[in-house]
Amino acid sequence: MTQAAPELVASNKCFDGWLKRYKHSSTTTGTEMVFAIYLPPQAQTQPVPVLYWLSGLTCTDENFMQKAGAQRVAAELGVAIVAPDTSPRDTDLPGEHDSYDFGSGAGFYVNATETPWSAHYRMYDYVTDELPALIEQHFPVTPKRAISGHSMGGHGALICALKNPGRYVSVSAFAPISNPINCPWGEKAFSGYLGTDREAWKAWDSCELIATAKERLLILVDQGEADDFMQEQLKPEALKAACASAGHQLELRMRPGYDHSYFFIASFIEDHLRHHARALKQT
Amino acid sequence: MTQAAPELVASNKCFDGWLKRYKHSSTTTGTEMVFAIYLPPQAQTQPVPVLYWLSGLTCTDENFMQKAGAQRVAAELGVAIVAPDTSPRDTDLPGEHDSYDFGSGAGFYVNATETPWSAHYRMYDYVTDELPALIEQHFPVTPKRAISGHSMGGHGALICALKNPGRYVSVSAFAPISNPINCPWGEKAFSGYLGTDREAWKAWDSCELIATAKERLLILVDQGEADDFMQEQLKPEALKAACASAGHQLELRMRPGYDHSYFFIASFIEDHLRHHARALKQT
Numbered sequence: 001m002t003q004a005a006p007e008l009v010a011s012n013k014c015f016d017g018w019l020k021r022y023k024h025s026s027t028t029t030g031t032e033m034v035f036a037i038y039l040p041p042q043a044q045t046q047p048v049p050v051l052y053w054l055s056g057l058t059c060t061d062e063n064f065m066q067k068a069g070a071q072r073v074a075a076e077l078g079v080a081i082v083a084p085d086t087s088p089r090d091t092d093l094p095g096e097h098d099s100y101d102f103g104s105g106a107g108f109y110v111n112a113t114e115t116p117w118s119a120h121y122r123m124y125d126y127v128t129d130e131l132p133a134l135i136e137q138h139f140p141v142t143p144k145r146a147i148s149g150h151s152m153g154g155h156g157a158l159i160c161a162l163k164n165p166g167r168y169v170s171v172s173a174f175a176p177i178s179n180p181i182n183c184p185w186g187e188k189a190f191s192g193y194l195g196t197d198r199e200a201w202k203a204w205d206s207c208e209l210i211a212t213a214k215e216r217l218l219i220l221v222d223q224g225e226a227d228d229f230m231q232e233q234l235k236p237e238a239l240k241a242a243c244a245s246a247g248h249q250l251e252l253r254m255r256p257g258y259d260h261s262y263f264f265i266a267s268f269i270e271d272h273l274r275h276h277a278r279a280l281k282q283t
Numbered sequence: 284m285t286q287a288a289p290e291l292v293a294s295n296k297c298f299d300g301w302l303k304r305y306k307h308s309s310t311t312t313g314t315e316m317v318f319a320i321y322l323p324p325q326a327q328t329q330p331v332p333v334l335y336w337l338s339g340l341t342c343t344d345e346n347f348m349q350k351a352g353a354q355r356v357a358a359e360l361g362v363a364i365v366a367p368d369t370s371p372r373d374t375d376l377p378g379e380h381d382s383y384d385f386g387s388g389a390g391f392y393v394n395a396t397e398t399p400w401s402a403h404y405r406m407y408d409y410v411t412d413e414l415p416a417l418i419e420q421h422f423p424v425t426p427k428r429a430i431s432g433h434s435m436g437g438h439g440a441l442i443c444a445l446k447n448p449g450r451y452v453s454v455s456a457f458a459p460i461s462n463p464i465n466c467p468w469g470e471k472a473f474s475g476y477l478g479t480d481r482e483a484w485k486a487w488d489s490c491e492l493i494a495t496a497k498e499r500l501l502i503l504v505d506q507g508e509a510d511d512f513m514q515e516q517l518k519p520e521a522l523k524a525a526c527a528s529a530g531h532q533l534e535l536r537m538r539p540g541y542d543h544s545y546f547f548i549a550s551f552i553e554d555h556l557r558h559h560a561r562a563l564k565q566t
Contacts (some may be wrong), residue, residue, distance in 0.1 A: 069352035
């Protein structure tokens with residue numbers, strides 16, 4: 001489907017490439033959506049592959065681009081980075097802005113089935129279908145895609161890759177919510193977006209998806225050991241057990257002293273970018 | 284003078300070192316002040332030299348540490364970075380919070396002589412005397428100091444170095460307000476803090492200080508050519524002329540396409556850190 005060109009909102013030169021913010025009318029969410037794209041200098045002369053970055057609770061498209069320091073490495077490697085927002089905005093659904101972990105800023109990368117959320121909160125379709133199609137139509141990129149994210153966005157990256165064999169060449173995550181059907185953040189979000197049938201939740205849970213995955217891409221994960229959310233919300237041990245049980249390759253790197261912040265992400269983003277670039281540049 | 288130990292406010296591991304925020308009761312400003320210090324991994328075993336970073340209008344100690352990507356290079360080079368706030372806060376002076384370019388977030392690194400500002404707005408003494416003394420007393424650092432900054436903080440870095448021969452081993456700036464006595468931001472700030480006698484302003488203007496400087500440290504400056512503030516507020520041409528006239532070494536690098544944002548700073552901070560590290564590590 002041909003989509004209208006997105007409208008440029010802001011533009012900053014960065015490491016000899018360009019960081020650009022756009023808005024567009026999303027047919028998936030029925031709202032205006034904003035995203036950011038970093039185009040490395042190589043994109044001025046040839047199409048480049050794309051890493052999709054999914055952010056965590058409360059974030060917009062801006063946090064990663066301002067705080068992770070990823071553009072430096074992306075400019076060296078010739079990889080574009082696309083960062084969508086974390087939810088539709090301004091739908092004015094009841095309670096949309098009442099909590100940091102549900103509604104705006106907390107779309108959880110699922111397709112909501114419960115009213116009133118199901119009309120707009122379809123972030124899974126948005127980030128796996130509509131946004132890549134828009135990017136590949138209007139920017140100098142190849143159809144090679146990698147995906148990564150942080151916390152709620154780490155969960156998002158994992159489920160997007162696990163549910164779409166062949167769509168991404170590589171996947172990684174920082175401190176992902178690995179087993180949302182068994183943690184407070186996930187239970188709150190899935191109850192609201194997906195309803196009370198816990199069976200239906202399993203289609204959106206990495207640990208469940210790993211058991212039956214049709215593609216066994218290596219999962220690269222960094223997890224800070226001083227992360228206050230690790231035990232109750234993130235559950236790297238559940239991810240480890242699910243991968244071990246299914247024979248799914250996992251490189252889980254526990255990082256002593258590191259917390260849940262962007263200072264942790266910045267410290268290890270270069271490793272992730274190099275991991276993705278190796279896969280993205282294979283012909 | 285022995286100063287009480289500052290109180291830890293926050294701490295994040297970052298590139299194997301530690302970013303820490305502290306608050307302390309400042310005798311210079313008569314207020315509580317917050318600052319950030321990044322201690323590279325080398326500081327765990329030996330004292331390290333310090334780069335002082337002065338931020339621009341509206342910033343706190345946080346902007347640079349979150350957005351510049353400097354910790355990666357500081358960790359490699361073994362250099363600490365100290366970022367003070369840009370003004371006293373919460374003095375509740377009339378009009379303190381009315382504009383972005385005067386009062387809180389806009390101390391301009393001068394010692395105010397006009398009431399009511401003179402009681403608290405003494406950021407020059409704070410950043411050149413009280414803060415370094417505090418840092419050198421309570422942290423594992425050497426007395427080797429370098430200084431840099433952005434915009435208002437670029438002005439600050441230049442005047443601090445020019446007014447204190449021997450105190451800093453190197454100085455640099457990003458898009459500094461080079462000639463504040465001849466631009467709207469400077470005229471507004473200096474009128475408010477220093478009064479109507481324009482002669483008195485000259486003691487706080489880089490271009491004026493360069494004419495009579497007792498030490499001729501190379502000045503390293505990066506300036507984006509797409510910076511919206513360049514012509515009216517920053518005046519790199521005035522800095523160039525002042526240096527040429529006085530025989531002061533200036534390395535002014537004009538950067539096509541770059542603007543006034545932290546994306547510009549992030550793109551070139553590594554060059555500045557390496558410049559400072561060369562001077563800081565000379566014995």
